[in-house]
Amino acid sequence: MSTPNAGPEPLAAAASRPLTGRIRVPGDKSISHRALMFGALALGETAIEGLLEGEDVLGTASAMRAFGASVTRTGAGAWRVSGVGVGGLLEPEGVIDYGNAGTGVRLAMGLAGSHAFATTFTGDASLCRRPMGRVLDPLRRMGVQVLARSRDRLPLTIKGPSVPLPIEYRVPVPSAQVKSAVLLAALNTPGVTTVIEPVMTRDHTERMLKAFGAAIEIETGEDGARIIRLEGQRDLKPQPIVVPGDPSSAAFPMVAALIVPGSDVTIENVLLNPMRTGLIETLIEMGGDITIENRRDVGGETVGDIRVRSSRLKGVVVPPERAPSMIDEYPVLAVAAAHAEGRTVMEGLGELRVKESDRIAAVAAGLAANGVAVEEGPESLTVTGPTAKLGGGTVKTHLDHRIAMSFLVLGLSSEVAVAVDDAGPIATSFPEFRTLMTALGASFGAPETGA
Numbered sequence: 001m002s003t004p005n006a007g008p009e010p011l012a013a014a015a016s017r018p019l020t021g022r023i024r025v026p027g028d029k030s031i032s033h034r035a036l037m038f039g040a041l042a043l044g045e046t047a048i049e050g051l052l053e054g055e056d057v058l059g060t061a062s063a064m065r066a067f068g069a070s071v072t073r074t075g076a077g078a079w080r081v082s083g084v085g086v087g088g089l090l091e092p093e094g095v096i097d098y099g100n101a102g103t104g105v106r107l108a109m110g111l112a113g114s115h116a117f118a119t120t121f122t123g124d125a126s127l128c129r130r131p132m133g134r135v136l137d138p139l140r141r142m143g144v145q146v147l148a149r150s151r152d153r154l155p156l157t158i159k160g161p162s163v164p165l166p167i168e169y170r171v172p173v174p175s176a177q178v179k180s181a182v183l184l185a186a187l188n189t190p191g192v193t194t195v196i197e198p199v200m201t202r203d204h205t206e207r208m209l210k211a212f213g214a215a216i217e218i219e220t221g222e223d224g225a226r227i228i229r230l231e232g233q234r235d236l237k238p239q240p241i242v243v244p245g246d247p248s249s250a251a252f253p254m255v256a257a258l259i260v261p262g263s264d265v266t267i268e269n270v271l272l273n274p275m276r277t278g279l280i281e282t283l284i285e286m287g288g289d290i291t292i293e294n295r296r297d298v299g300g301e302t303v304g305d306i307r308v309r310s311s312r313l314k315g316v317v318v319p320p321e322r323a324p325s326m327i328d329e330y331p332v333l334a335v336a337a338a339h340a341e342g343r344t345v346m347e348g349l350g351e352l353r354v355k356e357s358d359r360i361a362a363v364a365a366g367l368a369a370n371g372v373a374v375e376e377g378p379e380s381l382t383v384t385g386p387t388a389k390l391g392g393g394t395v396k397t398h399l400d401h402r403i404a405m406s407f408l409v410l411g412l413s414s415e416v417a418v419a420v421d422d423a424g425p426i427a428t429s430f431p432e433f434r435t436l437m438t439a440l441g442a443s444f445g446a447p448e449t450g451a
């Protein structure tokens, strides 16, 4: 969990020698959260390999223990979960502190919301600013009572009804977290709950629920929306899970290899679910030399090794409909765009305003502080490159891991060092970031020394 008393960890990066080598990034964050949660609901033992051991996911491991499941670490990335069965969660004794983890807390609210007990959730300063109404609204319709600070922010307490109501819910924002929270609540709801998704988002919940034997059906409506029906109160069967590498973490060495001259990096075993590969598609359109090798199927998901060589990039227009397949990758795409010839226009970014930070504002401020030409729109970012004299600025990370990692990557190709005010949040999703990047040839240091 977060360590609020540790204090900020300033860090800087400066022009790197070519990055070379083969690395594996840690397990996918979305799949890791879900593996622990579905394991906690299944009857019997779920063995997980390759779990992301970042703070966000460790928060879910603690939360599942608080709900009565047995969760044990048996080796590096190897975990076992003994579940309590659908409907069998216990009332947690204390407050569930989810630290920085939006996915963790929103999915856990769905889980707890279908149980007739009270759960209190809280988080760090970033999570307490983020909107929870998007999950609480459908849960209220299922009969959940909510006691919250104004505007549905954490800390808050929810209490499930004795018999939850199945609902039909059209997800109003493109959000896999909202879809998943309703489906998790539906697991312990009698009858059929329907979630309608006008815009498709990452589908790990649906894929994994199928694998665990849930009664889930998906069809496409006349208007093109995805209609997901789940019949509740059916047992889940434990499944061995192998978590592939997180494409959202792979994004950082990928962009670093593209922009540091002379680089040639391979990132092995990365999840290539089509709802997660928008960044790869965009970087290839920009002229990035990226090839996928050894494409294969692992546990119902496509994975592959991504080879990236430094490239001359050109600006592109990234269409808004691509946003769900690369929603967490815009900060690091903006860093690539600072190196591209011409304008890169990123549209349809409204959701970026409610992530760990307001990522449109944080990226714009960070790029501007380092001499990059950037324009911020209400739901867009436009970056014009290449930048003549890059670097020299200190970036405010606002408790946002992706802002910290993106700007350290910018530093690796800057004339003058780029500093971030706090690298601590990197541990939420990618604790090995510094070690792996260093193994490729990058170097980081204290901002005072200019790295």
Ligand SMILES: O=C(O)C1=C[C@@H](OP(=O)(O)O)[C@@H](O)[C@H](O)C1
Pocket: 029, 030, 031, 103, 174, 175, 176, 177, 178, 180, 202, 327, 328, 351
């Ligand atoms: O469901 C998930 O695992 C996630 C969904 C996305 O959030 P939204 O559902 O808010 O788009 C993403 O930003 C987050 O990192 C992980």
Ligand SMILES: C=C(OP(=O)(O)O)C(=O)O
Pocket: 100, 101, 102, 103, 104, 328, 355, 356, 402, 429
């Ligand atoms: C948005 C993110 O995570 P979460 O919503 O789980 O905090 C992210 O990891 O970029």
